Amino acid sequence: xxxxxxxxxxxxxxxxxxxxxxxxxxxxxxxxxxxxxxxxxxxxxxxxxxxxxxxxxxxxxxxxxxxxxxxxxxxxxxxxxxxxxxxxxxxxxxxxxxxxxxxxxxxxxxxxxxxxxxxxxxxxxxxxxxxxxxxxxxxxxxxxxxxxxxxxxxxxxxxxxxxxxxxxxxxxxxxxxxxxxxxxxxxx
Amino acid sequence: xxxxxxxxxxxxxxxxxxxxxxxxxxxxxxxxxxxxxxxxxxxxxxxxxxxxxxxxxxxxxxxxxxxxxxxxxxxxxxxxxxxxxxxxxxxxxxxxxxxxxxxxxxxxxxxxxxxxxxxxxxxxxxxxxxxxxxxxxxxxxxxxxxxxxxxxxxxxxxxxxxxxxxxxxxxxxxxxxxxxxx
Numbered sequence: 001x002x003x004x005x006x007x008x009x010x011x012x013x014x015x016x017x018x019x020x021x022x023x024x025x026x027x028x029x030x031x032x033x034x035x036x037x038x039x040x041x042x043x044x045x046x047x048x049x050x051x052x053x054x055x056x057x058x059x060x061x062x063x064x065x066x067x068x069x070x071x072x073x074x075x076x077x078x079x080x081x082x083x084x085x086x087x088x089x090x091x092x093x094x095x096x097x098x099x100x101x102x103x104x105x106x107x108x109x110x111x112x113x114x115x116x117x118x119x120x121x122x123x124x125x126x127x128x129x130x131x132x133x134x135x136x137x138x139x140x141x142x143x144x145x146x147x148x149x150x151x152x153x154x155x156x157x158x159x160x161x162x163x164x165x166x167x168x169x170x171x172x173x174x175x176x177x178x179x180x181x182x183x184x185x186x187x188x
Numbered sequence: 189x190x191x192x193x194x195x196x197x198x199x200x201x202x203x204x205x206x207x208x209x210x211x212x213x214x215x216x217x218x219x220x221x222x223x224x225x226x227x228x229x230x231x232x233x234x235x236x237x238x239x240x241x242x243x244x245x246x247x248x249x250x251x252x253x254x255x256x257x258x259x260x261x262x263x264x265x266x267x268x269x270x271x272x273x274x275x276x277x278x279x280x281x282x283x284x285x286x287x288x289x290x291x292x293x294x295x296x297x298x299x300x301x302x303x304x305x306x307x308x309x310x311x312x313x314x315x316x317x318x319x320x321x322x323x324x325x326x327x328x329x330x331x332x333x334x335x336x337x338x339x340x341x342x343x344x345x346x347x348x349x350x351x352x353x354x355x356x357x358x359x360x361x362x363x364x365x366x367x368x369x370x
Contacts (some may be wrong), residue, residue, distance in 0.1 A: 065224050068228075
């Protein structure tokens with residue numbers, strides 16, 4: 001049955017019927033859900049998020065043609081593994097932004113450009129997105145980030161230097177920042 | 189992963205209709221269909237079993253692929269997500285009939301012909317064509333009964349109706365076929 005299902009996923013992809021391919025992959029923080037469309041990576045689910053709910057959400061907002069197809073996500077998995085090992089400081093993955101719109105999308109695109117090992121504040125992100133007073137909205141845009149890790153919302157802090165929030169929990173945010181700082185020290 | 193299906197009944201993707209309407213107003217264009225993978229996880233084994241019964245082990249794998257690809261193709265436009273198992277099994281039976289037709293056209297060569305007197309009149313090659321022309325419920329009931337050899341209770345489950353209704357559809361279907369072929 002396993003071989004049949006694998007063949008099915010391959011044929012679905014060949015015939016253009018695979019709208020959302022997903023897999024789960026291990027990370028130092030627990031399993032991650034990775035989902036992509038033909039355009040690129042569309043969703044990364046953090047370990048504390050419910051896979052069933054994430055998939056139902058994708059079925060509703062992107063397409064119900066959602067299939068488990070690990071091979072489709074080989075490259076994303078490879079880059080994330082390297083990132084967690086401290087051996088990759090820039091993701092080179094096509095992204096599908098369709099789950100974000102308007103101001104939130106502008107904030108997230110600005111976040112995507114924050115370099116590895118550096119941090120910015122919510123105020124700076126609000127300014128970059130075109131409304132310096134919309135600090136709270138910038139914060140909620142970070143919270144709504146459908147592609148965490150790859151779009152590094154963990155690099156955004158409060159102006160006071162406090163951590164702010166993180167969808168995967170504050171210990172994870174702290175650990176990611178630590179990982180990037182260590183690597184920064186080693187590589188420079 | 190959350191299961192989309194109630195245990196035991198195995199046929200319902202249950203959504204409270206009034207709540208769905210409410211949500212549809214808030215978030216337009218939201219599909220109520222579960223991710224297709226949930227159908228595979230839940231029903232692939234059933235579909236494979238039905239196909240093995242209908243076309244044998246050799247043909248089952250091809251029919252299985254064709255069934256799920258056809259389902260995947262049609263899935264986003266599916267209006268009613270309440271009997272997804274029945275929907276898949278109906279597609280499987282259509283693929284089984286296609287398989288039988290293809291095999292009928294290209295019979296397997298045999299070394300020796302069995303010396304058996306044929307007394308029953310051979311059904312014309314257009315029996316399945318006649319079946320194909322039946323109204324959907326009757327067509328499904330007839331193919332489930334004769335191509336897949338399912339009992340009435342299972343036909344009812346696949347069609348999402350009562351066993352009495354399944355029996356009636358089957359009966360009407362056969363009656364009509366007799367008339368067509370005679």
